[in-house]
Structures are given as structure tokens and as C-alpha cells.
Amino acid sequence: MADTEKQKTTDVNVDVLIIGGGIAGLWTLARLHQAGYKAVLLEANALGGGQTCYAQGIIHGGTKYALTGKLTASSKAVADMPARWRACYEGTGELDLTAAELLSDAHYLWSTGHLTSRISGFFASKVMRSRSTEVKKTSLPSLFQHKAFKGQLYQLDEPVFNVLSVIRAIAEPLKKFILPIDKNSLQAQKSAVMVTSRDGQRYTFHYQSALLMAGEGNEDLIARFGCSTPAMQRRPLKMVVLRGGLDDRIYAHCLGASVNPRLTITSHYDANGNIIWYMGGQLAEDGVHKDDIDLIRTAKKELAELIPWLELKQPQWGVLEINRAEIKKVGSSRPDSFSIEQHGNIITAWPTKLALSPALADALLDIIRQQEIKPATDFSLPSWEQVLYADFPWNEVESWCD
Numbered sequence: 001m002a003d004t005e006k007q008k009t010t011d012v013n014v015d016v017l018i019i020g021g022g023i024a025g026l027w028t029l030a031r032l033h034q035a036g037y038k039a040v041l042l043e044a045n046a047l048g049g050g051q052t053c054y055a056q057g058i059i060h061g062g063t064k065y066a067l068t069g070k071l072t073a074s075s076k077a078v079a080d081m082p083a084r085w086r087a088c089y090e091g092t093g094e095l096d097l098t099a100a101e102l103l104s105d106a107h108y109l110w111s112t113g114h115l116t117s118r119i120s121g122f123f124a125s126k127v128m129r130s131r132s133t134e135v136k137k138t139s140l141p142s143l144f145q146h147k148a149f150k151g152q153l154y155q156l157d158e159p160v161f162n163v164l165s166v167i168r169a170i171a172e173p174l175k176k177f178i179l180p181i182d183k184n185s186l187q188a189q190k191s192a193v194m195v196t197s198r199d200g201q202r203y204t205f206h207y208q209s210a211l212l213m214a215g216e217g218n219e220d221l222i223a224r225f226g227c228s229t230p231a232m233q234r235r236p237l238k239m240v241v242l243r244g245g246l247d248d249r250i251y252a253h254c255l256g257a258s259v260n261p262r263l264t265i266t267s268h269y270d271a272n273g274n275i276i277w278y279m280g281g282q283l284a285e286d287g288v289h290k291d292d293i294d295l296i297r298t299a300k301k302e303l304a305e306l307i308p309w310l311e312l313k314q315p316q317w318g319v320l321e322i323n324r325a326e327i328k329k330v331g332s333s334r335p336d337s338f339s340i341e342q343h344g345n346i347i348t349a350w351p352t353k354l355a356l357s358p359a360l361a362d363a364l365l366d367i368i369r370q371q372e373i374k375p376a377t378d379f380s381l382p383s384w385e386q387v388l389y390a391d392f393p394w395n396e397v398e399s400w401c402d
């Protein structure tokens with residue numbers, strides 16, 4: 001017998017096995033533990049290191065989706081999310097996010113001068129009156145207190161979080177239930193997963209319910225679990241990062257001519273504590289058809305047009321490529337809300353938005369409750385290697401352009 005075949009395997013009985021340690025898997029892990037389930041999470045890289053660390057951290061309340069002037073299915077699904085996340089941050093919610101960092105209590109929407117009439121009509125609509133407030137000239141954030149700013153600014157009830165601080169706040173108390181694995185070693189059966197941990201130990205997890213919550217990794221997992229659906233789609237984005245001598249922090253969508261914001265800027269800190277601007281919206285969606293130099297040229301043009309008074313001191317520009325991963329549905333280009341597909345005790349889920357993780361966890365908990373799981377009575381975990389946390393992708397950009 002080969003050495004590897006002789007290697008000891010540790011058997012672990014769990015109620016629920018979660019695969020994938022992004023925001024969705026971790027939020028669900030925490031909720032399951034609260035509800036008394038014995039749950040373990042397997043992570044192939046670092047916690048938060050998939051789409052989550054690329055997210056801008058905006059807890060949408062639906063405004064972005066209501067830009068057409070109608071309350072769409074997307075905006076209804078996210079309407080409750082800001083209040084739920086805020087309650088967690090204040091220590092009164094379903095999870096304890098008091099240790100997380102709130103970057104901004106609100107996100108803003110601004111219009112350039114020539115779109116002012118359109119935006120006024122939109123914000124006067126019944127749908128939007130409860131969700132947004134026009135910011136008076138005297139209370140504008142410092143960047144917009146410039147005589148050259150001719151547009152209007154609306155404050156949206158949408159907090160912005162440092163997403164990796166959220167990941168840490170959720171995962172830290174649960175670390176002993178999270179195993180770093182070699183994803184290529186994973187073999188799945190109807191009620192057991194065999195896997196090798198990153199430090200080479202072999203485990204068999206006997207589960208009653210398995211949740212595939214690995215973002216883009218779900219595609220491979222669906223096949224490993226012997227399922228042929230759901231189908232997954234990737235929506236590529238090219239985000240732009242600006243660093244160097246920035247004094248203002250800005251959290252805002254600039255309204256363009258389409259349903260999508262023309263530009264969405266959030267502000268974060270690099271590893272040296274300097275402010276960076278992280279830019280998405282239509283810029284990032286169109287960016288996938290451009291090379292990096294061309295995209296950076298477009299970003300410079302956008303800033304010069306939208307914030308002409310901005311003086312940049314020794315700016316440096318970077319580009320980050322990332323795929324959004326979501327369910328693929330016939331007849332719709334992007335899902336409105338989170339998605340779940342169940343095949344017996346194997347459940348595949350995507351949150352679609354970071355903001356929707358609490359709603360996704362509610363729905364998964366309902367399904368698990370209906371499965372009438374018999375609690376694993378002999379749940380005991382060996383002590384294993386600790387999982388790592390991801391860093392922000394802008395700290396890993398290798399080439400910056402002037």
C-alpha cells in the first residue's frame with residue numbers, strides 16, 4: 001500500500017458542512033451556530049479572499065436599482081439590509097459586528113449640472129422620498145463644497161463597511177470551526193466529504209446538509225458533488241484604484257444616463273494608512289473591453305469631467321480584475337436577489353450582493369430547519385491549522401501607472 005493510502009483519516013460528524021469562507025458562508029456559519037447546529041466551514045484560500053475583498057462595501061438599500069424611477073425586484077429584496085447591518089454594528093442585531101469598521105454612515109448619489117432636472121424628478125418620487133435626503137449646500141461633504149460643483153447631492157441610507165473587518169468580526173469567534181483545505185483533494189459523496197487540509201491531514205466529514213457557498217468556486221463544487229445544476233455565470237469587472245496624496249474620502253455614485261451608475265467611488269486605506277479611491281460602476285463594466293492603459297485614460301477623463309476641481313498630487317493608478325459569480329438564469333442577464341438551489345441535502349447558494357448575506361442566511365436556515373436534522377451527538381473537532389485572512393487586493397497591485 002502506498003504511504004498516502006495508509007495515512008490516518010479523522011472522521012468528523014457535523015449537522016451542516018459549509019464550503020466557502022466569503023461573506024455568505026461566514027454569515028451563514030454564524031447564524032447556524034447561534035441556532036444550535038454543529039457546523040464546520042471549509043476554506044480553500046484565505047477568508048474573504050474571493051469576491052468579498054473586492055467589494056466596495058456598500059450595503060445597498062435598493063436606490064441604485066431604483067434609478068429607473070421604478071421600484072424593481074432588486075430594490076425590494078435589499079430594502080431591509082441597511083437596517084439589519086447597522087443593528088449588527090451597533091450591537092443589537094443578529095450578529096455582533098461591533099468590532100467591524102464602518103467607513104461611512106451613508107453613501108451618496110450625485111448628479112452633474114446637466115442631469116439636475118432629471119434627478120430632481122426621480123428623488124421627488126414617492127419611492128425615493130423615504131430612502132434619500134437632498135444634502136443642503138452648507139452640509140455638503142468637503143469634496144463637494146467647491147464653487148465649481150453645480151449638481152445636486154443626495155444622501156442615501158446605505159452604510160459602507162470595511163469588508164475585511166466584517167469578515168474578521170464574524171470569523172474570529174468561530175475560527176476553530178473553519179478548516180483550511182486543499183480544494184483539489186475534495187471528494188464528495190451523498191453524505192460525506194473527504195478532504196485533505198492544507199497541512200496535509202485527511203478528514204472525512206459526515207454531513208446531513210452541505211452548503212456550497214464558494215462564489216466562483218461553486219462551479220467546480222457542483223460537479224464534484226455530482227450535480228448538473230445550477231448553472232453559474234461570471235460577470236467580469238475591471239476596477240480602477242487611485243492612490244497618492246488624496247485628502248478626501250468619498251462614497252458616492254455619479255448618476256449617468258443609464259440604470260447603472262456612471263461611476264461609483266468608495267474610499268479605503270492602503271497598507272500604509274493612505275487614502276485610496278476605488279472606482280467601479282459603468283467604468284468597471286465597460287473596462288473589461290479595454291486594456292489597462294486605455295481604462296486608466298478613461299478613468300482620468302471621467303474624474304476630470306465629473307470632479308473638474310479635483311487636484312491630484314502625484315497620482316498613481318492601478319487596475320484590478322475580478323469576476324462576479326452568480327446563478328445563470330435563462331432570460332435574465334443578472335439575478336435580482338440571492339439564489340439558492342437544492343438537490344436533496346446539497347444546497348448551492350450565491351448572495352449576489354454582499355448586502356444580501358443576512359437575507360440569504362435566513363432562507364438557508366429555513367431550509368435546514370425543514371430538513372429536520374438530527375443533531376450530531378458526537379461532534380468533536382481535533383485542533384487543526386488556523387485559517388488565514390485575506391488582504392485587500394489594492395495592497396497586492398504590482399504595477400502602478402502615473
Ligand SMILES: Cc1cc2nc3c(=O)[nH]c(=O)nc-3n(C[C@H](O)[C@H](O)[C@H](O)COP(=O)(O)OP(=O)(O)OC[C@H]3O[C@@H](n4cnc5c(N)ncnc54)[C@H](O)[C@@H]3O)c2cc1C
Pocket residue numbers: 019020021022023024025042043044045046047048049050051052053054055056057058059060181183213214215216217218220221237239280322323324349350351352353354355356
Ligand atoms: C468589484 C466588486 C464590487 C462589489 N461591491 C459590492 C458592494 O459594494 N456591495 C455589495 O453588496 N456587493 C458588492 N459586490 C458583490 C459581493 O462582493 C459578492 O456578492 C459577495 O462578496 C459574494 O460573497 P460569497 O461569500 O458568495 O463569495 P466569495 O467572496 O467569492 O467567497 C467565496 C469563498 O470560497 C472559497 N472557495 C472557492 N472555491 C472553494 C472550494 N472548492 N473549497 C473551499 N473554498 C472555496 C474562496 O476562496 C472564497 O473565500 C461586489 C463585487 C465585486 C466583484
